[in-house]
Amino acid sequence: MTNVNSNENINTKIANLDSFFKLAISVDCVIFCYRKDKKALEILSLECDMEPFKGLPSLVGDLVLENEDLDAAAQRIVRERASISNVFLQQVHTFGSIDRHPVGRVISVAYYAFIRCEDMKAKENNPHNPSWVSLNDLLNQPMAFDHSEILKYSLSHIRKNILNVPVENMLAPYFTLSELQSLYESILQKTLDKRNFRKKVFKLEIIKKTARTQKNVAHRPAQLYCLNKGRKVDIL
Amino acid sequence: MTNVNSNENINTKIANLDSFFKLAISVDCVIFCYRKDKKALEILSLECDMEPFKGLPSLVGDLVLENEDLDAAAQRIVRERASISNVFLQQVHTFGSIDRHPVGRVISVAYYAFIRCEDMKAKENNPHNPSWVSLNDLLNQPMAFDHSEILKYSLSHIRKNILNVPVENMLAPYFTLSELQSLYESILQKTLDKRNFRKKVFKLEIIKKTARTQKNVAHRPAQLYCLNKGRKVDIL
DNA sequence: ATACTAAGTGTAAAAGTAACACTAATATTT
DNA sequence: AAATATTAGTGTTACTTTTACACTTAGTAT
Numbered sequence: 001m002t003n004v005n006s007n008e009n010i011n012t013k014i015a016n017l018d019s020f021f022k023l024a025i026s027v028d029c030v031i032f033c034y035r036k037d038k039k040a041l042e043i044l045s046l047e048c049d050m051e052p053f054k055g056l057p058s059l060v061g062d063l064v065l066e067n068e069d070l071d072a073a074a075q076r077i078v079r080e081r082a083s084i085s086n087v088f089l090q091q092v093h094t095f096g097s098i099d100r101h102p103v104g105r106v107i108s109v110a111y112y113a114f115i116r117c118e119d120m121k122a123k124e125n126n127p128h129n130p131s132w133v134s135l136n137d138l139l140n141q142p143m144a145f146d147h148s149e150i151l152k153y154s155l156s157h158i159r160k161n162i163l164n165v166p167v168e169n170m171l172a173p174y175f176t177l178s179e180l181q182s183l184y185e186s187i188l189q190k191t192l193d194k195r196n197f198r199k200k201v202f203k204l205e206i207i208k209k210t211a212r213t214q215k216n217v218a219h220r221p222a223q224l225y226c227l228n229k230g231r232k233v234d235i236l
Numbered sequence: 237m238t239n240v241n242s243n244e245n246i247n248t249k250i251a252n253l254d255s256f257f258k259l260a261i262s263v264d265c266v267i268f269c270y271r272k273d274k275k276a277l278e279i280l281s282l283e284c285d286m287e288p289f290k291g292l293p294s295l296v297g298d299l300v301l302e303n304e305d306l307d308a309a310a311q312r313i314v315r316e317r318a319s320i321s322n323v324f325l326q327q328v329h330t331f332g333s334i335d336r337h338p339v340g341r342v343i344s345v346a347y348y349a350f351i352r353c354e355d356m357k358a359k360e361n362n363p364h365n366p367s368w369v370s371l372n373d374l375l376n377q378p379m380a381f382d383h384s385e386i387l388k389y390s391l392s393h394i395r396k397n398i399l400n401v402p403v404e405n406m407l408a409p410y411f412t413l414s415e416l417q418s419l420y421e422s423i424l425q426k427t428l429d430k431r432n433f434r435k436k437v438f439k440l441e442i443i444k445k446t447a448r449t450q451k452n453v454a455h456r457p458a459q460l461y462c463l464n465k466g467r468k469v470d471i472l
Numbered sequence: 473a474t475a476c477t478a479a480g481t482g483t484a485a486a487a488g489t490a491a492c493a494c495t496a497a498t499a500t501t502t
Numbered sequence: 503a504a505a506t507a508t509t510a511g512t513g514t515t516a517c518t519t520t521t522a523c524a525c526t527t528a529g530t531a532t
Contacts, residue, residue: 022302023259025259025261064332066258066259070330070333096300096345097306105302107261178510193490195492195511196490198512214510216498216499217499217509217510218499218508218509219508220498221498221509223511429521430480431481431523432520434480435520453478453530454476454478455476455477455478455479455528455529456478456528
């Protein structure tokens with residue numbers, strides 16, 4: 001068991017690990033993207049194949065390997081399951097109820113990630129049927145394990161800390177202020193004042209103006225902005 | 237290994253656990269108290285007996301048992317090591333570097349607690365030599381494992397969230413506003429304006445006025461206050 | 473009685489937040 | 503070419519919150 005093939009699925013791994021499986025640690029990632037056309041957030045979700053949760057949506061998770069740093073495990077999992085590398089990933093909370101996992105004691109460290117929909121073609125050669133599911137749908141249906149709780153906790157954390165969390169990573173490299181505002185509105189679930197919003201993002205230096213403007217839009221073209229790298233984020 | 241005697245020390249446990257010890261989970265608690273006379277924070281610290289950290293101060297930690305909820309483990313550890321029950325304990329972060337523990341892979345979930353010095357008589361019949369150590373001293377000396385990092389992270393979290401974290405638990409049941417202010421000043425490491433501080437704690441309803449006043453002080457006796465139970469805290 | 477000590481109290485300036493409506497620039501339609 | 507439709511972009515005022523600041527009060531000790 002020193003060198004688990006990380007492409008096996010969770011079930012297989014757990015079966016193999018019987019000898020040491022008293023306590024195991026997993027990472028579950030709440031992977032957000034923003035669907036600009038629908039002005040809605042979506043979560044990367046897998047179809048659970050484990051009883052009693054078979055068929056229910058689950059977060060993207062996997063066991064942490066013996067020689068793997070926690071943050072590295074989160075990066076690996078996002079890479080393997082969503083084909084995304086070097087993404088922003090932030091730990092939120094660790095969930096350790098005794099009965100949260102049917103196979104045994106699995107303590108799960110939750111992370112969240114912000115990626116762009118286009119960077120993850122869901123369903124692509126992945127046995128778990130990954131797909132982007134509307135956040136609102138997920139919040140209104142049961143999920144596998146305690147993943148509903150993890151999702152709600154993460155969402156709550158992000159809402160509270162929205163100004164210190166790089167939600168802009170869900171946007172294309174060049175974006176308009178209106179797009180940014182819509183994203184914030186989708187997360188906070190409330191409308192924001194356009195002028196006040198702009199004043200704030202300028203003052204906080206969340207973004208930088210670029211020389212580019214929108215092309216081929218049937219209205220006044222918007223200025224394009226990009227992330228201000230070097231901005232502080234909520235890492236302590 | 238199903239029923240570890242939780243009074244054994246970490247070393248012993250780890251030795252016993254060889255069979256399953258690929259990954260283990262511990263809880264480390266940053267237990268704060270406030271020394272009113274010194275106007276200083278102190279941390280409950282044990283003397284590490286494990287190489288290569290022998291003799292260095294460590295936080296109060298222990299392995300999580302197989303059938304033990306994470307939060308329950310934290311409560312147990314504080315109860316066993318500090319003889320305090322039903323204390324406020326809040327998870328902050330999980331530390332999972334590969335080499336953070338010399339004996340093997342131990343992932344540690346950090347909690348912090350606020351207790352009253354008087355409620356924990358350090359050194360009392362405890363083989364680990366627990367003692368209250370000045371926070372400032374601890375910050376300026378090496379600690380066992382990654383406990384310096386855990387301490388700094390927790391402190392930083394508490395400073396950021398001071399208004400949503402019940403630091404008042406470090407005070408006696410009845411306390412004066414000046415005592416409360418000194419506590420805040422010790423945590424934030426800066427002086428606060430007396431009138432502004434009072435306005436704020438009243439508006440936030442952190443505390444409640446009581447009918448009592450100070451007795452036998454060589455100056456105008458202060459009004460005594462107590463905690464406002466039912467106040468929201470930073471739990472999501 | 474006087475001195476000493478920490479408690480207790482209000483106001484004004486500054487900064488930040490919230491509310492609000494019109495003009496500008498482009499593509500499309502006529 | 504002119505009119506229309508659509509989203510971008512922009513400032514000011516009222517309100518709230520935060521900050522800065524100094525004197526009087528109620529007890530104990532001498």
